[in-house]
Amino acid sequence: MIRIPGGTFRMGSDKHYPEEAPAHEVTVDGFWIDRTPVTNRQFKEFVRATGYVTFAEIPPNPKDYPGALPHMLFAGSLVFTPPKHPIDLRDWSQWWCFTKDANWRRPYGRKSNINALDDHPVVHICHADAAAYAKWAGKELATEAEWEFAARGGLDGAEYAWGDQLTPDGRQMANTWQGNFPNQNLNEDGFLRTSPVTAFPPNGYGVYDMIGNVWEWTSDWYSPKHEADAPKACCIPENPRGGREAGSYDPSQPQIRIPRKVVKGGSHLCAPNYCRRYRPAARHAQPVDTSMSHVGFRCITRERKRA
Numbered sequence: 001m002i003r004i005p006g007g008t009f010r011m012g013s014d015k016h017y018p019e020e021a022p023a024h025e026v027t028v029d030g031f032w033i034d035r036t037p038v039t040n041r042q043f044k045e046f047v048r049a050t051g052y053v054t055f056a057e058i059p060p061n062p063k064d065y066p067g068a069l070p071h072m073l074f075a076g077s078l079v080f081t082p083p084k085h086p087i088d089l090r091d092w093s094q095w096w097c098f099t100k101d102a103n104w105r106r107p108y109g110r111k112s113n114i115n116a117l118d119d120h121p122v123v124h125i126c127h128a129d130a131a132a133y134a135k136w137a138g139k140e141l142a143t144e145a146e147w148e149f150a151a152r153g154g155l156d157g158a159e160y161a162w163g164d165q166l167t168p169d170g171r172q173m174a175n176t177w178q179g180n181f182p183n184q185n186l187n188e189d190g191f192l193r194t195s196p197v198t199a200f201p202p203n204g205y206g207v208y209d210m211i212g213n214v215w216e217w218t219s220d221w222y223s224p225k226h227e228a229d230a231p232k233a234c235c236i237p238e239n240p241r242g243g244r245e246a247g248s249y250d251p252s253q254p255q256i257r258i259p260r261k262v263v264k265g266g267s268h269l270c271a272p273n274y275c276r277r278y279r280p281a282a283r284h285a286q287p288v289d290t291s292m293s294h295v296g297f298r299c300i301t302r303e304r305k306r307a
Contacts, residue, residue: 001301002206006030009149009156012226013281020281022228026145027238033142033150034298036197036208037121037216038133040114043104046133055126056103056291077102077124078292079109080193080269083183089274095182096292107194107293119196121214121296127261127288130217130297139299141219144262144283145240146300151210151265151280153203161203161211161280166272174200174212174266176278181271193268193293211278212270214296215263215286222260222285260285267294 008027013020046052056077065073079099087094101110104124107117114120134140142150151161158164162173172178172189179186191199195213202208210216220241227237263286266278277284286295 001032002035003032004030004146004150004205004207007149009152011145011148011281013279016276016279016281019224019283019285020226022226023281024226024228024237026149026240028143028146028149029239030303031142031146032301032303033146033207034139034300035202035206037214037296037298038130039119039197040104040122041118043122043125043133044118046136050136052129052132052136054104054124054129054291055289056124057105074100075103076100078290079107080182080293082185086180086183089181102293103291117194119198120194121197121209123194123214123293123296124291125217125296126291127217127286129291133297134299137299139301141217141297142300143239143241144218144220144264145237147210147216147218147264148280150205150207151203153205153207153210155204159279162201166278172200174209174278175268176212176266177269177271177274179271181269181274191268195268209265210280211265213268214265214294215267215284215292216265217286217295217297218262218264220262222262222283258287258289260287262286263295269294 006029008025010023011026012023014023057075059075060073062073076099078096079102081095081097083094099109102108102124104122105114106112107114107123130141152158153161155163160166175189175191175195177185178188185192198208203210263284266282269275270278
């Protein structure tokens with residue numbers, strides 16, 4: 001793990017997606033964070049020690065999905081499946097497929113495996129799976145503020161975790177999408193899907209993969225915007241925890257009733273023409289019961305305050 005010193009920083013952004021606003025000052029205490037996302041090798045150790053079964057490996061209970069056809073209730077997870085031609089970017093179902101038997105062991109379905117992916121981030125992890133691993137490891141999931149502070153690597157106010165240019169001197173700094181998403185992947189960074197967790201340079205704190213590769217769970221409930229700055233400097237929020245459970249519902253989408261947590265960092269599917277969320281300030285709402293082929297996690301431990 002890497003020690004992250006406490007400090008005050010400007011969280012969020014007023015320049016990009018509305019859910020990142022308003023930018024506001026936040027203070028966090030020092031903590032320790034995993035040097036990389038949790039890998040397949042590490043998750044294997046957890047499963048071997050505990051016998052844990054992930055959410056994606058359990059067939060849905062018909063009582064939880066009234067009206068669903070029985071043949072559609074099978075264990076599986078969402079897998080990115082690129083179309084062969086340009087499509088309407090407003091319809092995400094054109095590239096996400098709920099795939100039978102897709103899970104952390106078989107990231108792309110029944111015929112796939114992770115035999116050569118020990119040092120890749122574990123995927124198809126729902127929030128409860130991440131929390132269970134963290135508890136077993138004696139750790140926790142970071143709050144959104146802690147996660148963003150660590151991702152910035154000491155560069156408060158910078159656009160990216162490494163500075164203000166996406167590809168300084170043409171160098172790919174993270175596993176993201178190059179080309180016209182979702183059908184054209186130019187593969188300029190060398191990876192079509194996930195990558196080894198140390199394949200790209202660490203940030204200023206020495207932490208790897210805070211941007212790109214896979215989205216990472218936090219402990220915060222999602223709300224559609226940040227709270228504004230406190231009226232006085234003395235009132236800068238310290239160690240904030242985002243949203244309340246009731247606030248995890250977006251009032252603009254009343255049909256969505258599944259609680260959502262904040263995920264951070266973007267993934268290998270984030271592209272300039274579709275999802276410019278390969279930035280520390282970026283955030284996204286993820287239903288707590290939904291696992292996907294580009295969602296993983298890492299853990300932290302907090303420093304105990306002396307009495």
